[in-house]
Every structure is written in structure tokens, then in C-alpha cells.
Amino acid sequence: MEHGVVQHSLVILAIMTSLGIIFGLVLAYANKKMAIEVNPLIHLVEDVLPKGQCGACGYAGCMNYAEAVVTNPDVPPNLCTPGKEPVAKLVAELTGKAAAAIEPRIAQVRCAGSHARAVKASEYHGVQDCVAANLLFGGPKSCKYGCLGLGTCVKACPFGAMTMTEDGLPLINPEKCTGCGKCETVCPKKVINMMPLGAHVRVNCNSHDKGAVAKKACSAACIGCTLCLKECPHGAITMDNSLAIVDAKVCKEKCDNPTCLVKCPTKAIKKAVLGVIPGNEDPVA
Template sequence: MSTPILILMVLTSLGVFFGFLLAYSNKKFSIEVNPLIHIVEDVLPKGQCGACGYAGCMAYAEAVVLNPDVAPNLCSPGKDAVAKLVAELTGKAAAPMEPQIAQVQCAGTHDKAKRSYAYTGVEDCVAANLLFGGPKSCKYGCLGLGTCVKSCPFDAMTMSPEGLPVIDPEKCTSCGKCVSVCPKQVISLMPVGARVRVNCNSKDKGAVAKKACSVACIGCSLCMRQCPYEAIKMGNNLAIVDAKICEEKCSDAVCLSKCPTKAIRPFVTGIVPGTENEASTTLACASCAK
């Protein structure tokens, strides 16, 4: 018998032997998976965004089925509809989920925010941030290189010609992926029914902030003093709005007219921050009143 044929026979025999060995091991040591896990996974949106705190939809499905302490309403992209389905399948109670949407806390467009230097590196905010905090004079502002847009698993963000991302309210699931990837922490989640938003993230004092960006919050606290419901506080030279108080109590947002730099604007979705106008104000108030 020739050597090549002998080698072929040996290899075939080894292949058959190890094939049977693997099949036996698979059957012998297999772990039965609760079929409910796959049923729950099927109702999840499959965005694999990690908003639930688990590494993907399968991991969350396994946790919510097997662990009685895991809530059925952790999937923010699925909203109330998915939460109710998961609760029904697992026999748990699902607390109501407040609809939220991502917002960009920066109105520093190309014509409003100054630049410290010309950046020609990798088109990535994280990479640019490693180089002296990025090219913007304001070290707290959006760098405009689209890392959030690229990371959005639901295609809910686009880059505008003005250099800021725009969130599509129809597609945004409030998964928080854009929030976690932004090196400047300039993106946050807001209740859909919010009345106003602060289009600034700067923690600098007024003079420094205004020098870097013409629409920066200068920490003057006029908005806070004018708000009759104490919905606005100041923290690190920046106005912070309690959206819940504002939504429930405010019928006339006087803070909008008092802000000298127009850093506080009506909460209007689907537009470039800072482009809100009086027509938008009417639209926002009418929407919130519904």
C-alpha cells in the first residue's frame, strides 16, 4: 500500500473517531436551555445596544428569565410595549417607562464656536479628544466628528453641515449608546415631554465660556432667579433644568426670554441645537400642552 493512501486512511479514521467523540461529549455534557429565554429574546428589538446593562439581547433575556430580581422593563429601545410583553412572559410586574430621547447639549456650530487649531487627524471624537482636548476652544463642547452617529445602532443620528449631530425623534430609542461613546459627555437623555433644554455643556466661568462660544451658558443665574417653580439650579457655572418639574408645572417658560446668550431654548426635536426660533417655541409649547 502506497504511503499517500495510508496517510489518507489514517487521517480519515482520526476524523471519524474525533467526530464521534465530539458528538458523544456534546450529548453527555449538554446543558438544557430554558426555551422561554429564546421566546423572550425574540420579542426584544435586537439592537444589541447594551442599554439594559447586559451584553446584548440574549444576555438580558437569560437574566430576566432566570433571575427573579431582574426587571422586565430594562430594554429602553423596546419601550412600554416590549416591557409589557417581557413582563407577561416572565410573570413579573413592569413599571411604566418614561419615554426619553437623546439631546445634544451644545449649540456650538462652526460659526458660533471658536477653534484653537486645525485638526486633520482621524475623523473620530475620541481620537481628537486625546490631542489637547480637541480643536474647539470650548473644551466641553461637541467635537462634531460623528463618533455618536457612527455608533448609533438605530441610524437615529446624522451630522449636520453646521457641525453638530441631529437626532431623529422617530428613530431614537433612548438606548444611550451615543451618551456612552461621547468623550465630552455632551449628549444626555431627556423626557420626551420636556419644555426647555440647555444647549450648553461648558463648566467654565462666564467670560471664558463666552469667549470660546457666543451661545454658551455664562452662569449668570438669571434663568434660575426668574423660574417661579425652582426648576432650574446652577451647578459648575451651568444651568441645570429639572425636566419633570418644568413639564408638570410650567405654562410660561420665562427663562427663554431672560437668557442673554439664548443658551436655554425650547425643547424641539429633530433640529440642530441653537436653531430654535419663536415659531419653534410656539410648536414646543403646543406639543407639551397635549
């Protein structure tokens, strides 16, 4: 009886092994017949990309962009923002395409609403994530346009260019920031945007509240007084629903004496100094 069981088990094992070998051979043959030959140029292009997988190019990752720029004549070689001009030139040379010049840019945090300046409307003890906090009545700050300070942008940065400070605001390292825009896409308040390098001034506010309401919520808020707009002789400043907006390109090209800084009563407009916490650009911040 026992001998029969052993013999039966051996037969089953032999059958299973045979089936495994057969299926393995079939899969190997199918893989060989159905394999798609990859253009080696795609791998060459991918090798010169920074591998941040940030998606700034509009594609899911570096490999996807490499494939697109090699196989599609309409895809330009300068879409890799983190790689800047050197990478664009290399991709252009490899693909035989012309690369337009890339304007260097860097992330800026349009909020100076630190713990000391911004008023809290409530206490938040939930998941330490800006998206989660924003779902709960827009977050704990009185200003519903300001930085929530929970570091979602910091976690999303593929280049380690951002850190959270004790002031409750992100600090951007200009040496590491590539301007990929990943932080910009994850911020639920749209506080972060990309600023061209060399810009003279920036508005450290994102609030569209009326003056008295904005000032009550944050001492560093833009109150929409329009004094900066009237002071600028180059038309670089416009108002968007009570918020001053600076055209960095016009400001950079035409202005060498930003007098708007002096006129701003709340100092919401500051010099575009890199590597400092928003609002701390000068000693009188």
C-alpha cells in the same frame, strides 16, 4: 520504489481518515452529553426585543438580557429602553413579572457650538473620531466642553437615529431615537444625555467655564449669570459650576410658561423642540 511511495501515502491517508472519524464521534458524543438545555422561554423573550444590542438594559446584548430576566427573579422586565412600554408589557407577560411604567426619553445634544458660533483653537486633521480628537489637547475647539462634531455618536447609534450636519453638530431624528443611551456612553465630552419626552426647555451648553471665558469660546454658551435661576418660580433650575441645569421633570410638571427663555442673554436655554439642530429651535436662534 514509486509503488512503495504511493502505498505508504495511502496508508497515511487511511490512518488520518480513521482518526478524523474517531475524533468526530468523540466530539459528537461529548457535545451530546455536555449540552445544556436552554429554557425555550429565553428565546421567546429574545424574539420580542428590538435586537439593537445597545446595552441600555445593562447587559451585553438582547440574548443576555433575555436569559437574565427569565432566570433571575430580581431582574425587572422593563429594562429594554428602546422597546419602551409595549416590549416591557410583553416581557412581563412572558415572565410573569410586574412591569413598572417607563418614562419615554430621547437623546439631546447639549451644545449649540456650530461652526458659526464656536471658535477654533487649532486645526485637526487626524482620525475622524471624537475620542481620538479629544486625546489631542481636548480637540480643536476653544471650548473644551463642546461637541467635537466628528460623528462618533452617529456611528455608534444602533438605530440610525443620528446624522451629522454641515453645522458640525449631530441631528437627532425623534422618530428613530429610542433613548437607548448608546450615543451618550461614547461621547468623550459627555455632551449628550437623555431628556424625557415632553420637556419644555433644554440647555444647549455643556461648558463649565466662567462667563467671559465661555462667551469668548462660543457665542451660544451659558455664561452662568443665574438670571434663569432667579426667574424660575418652581426651582427647576440650579447652577453646576457656572452651568445652568434644568430639572426636566419639575419643569414638565409645574411650568406652562417658561419665562427663563426670555431672560437668557445668550439664548443658551431654548424650547425643547425635537428634530432640529441645537440652537436652531426658533427663527431668532
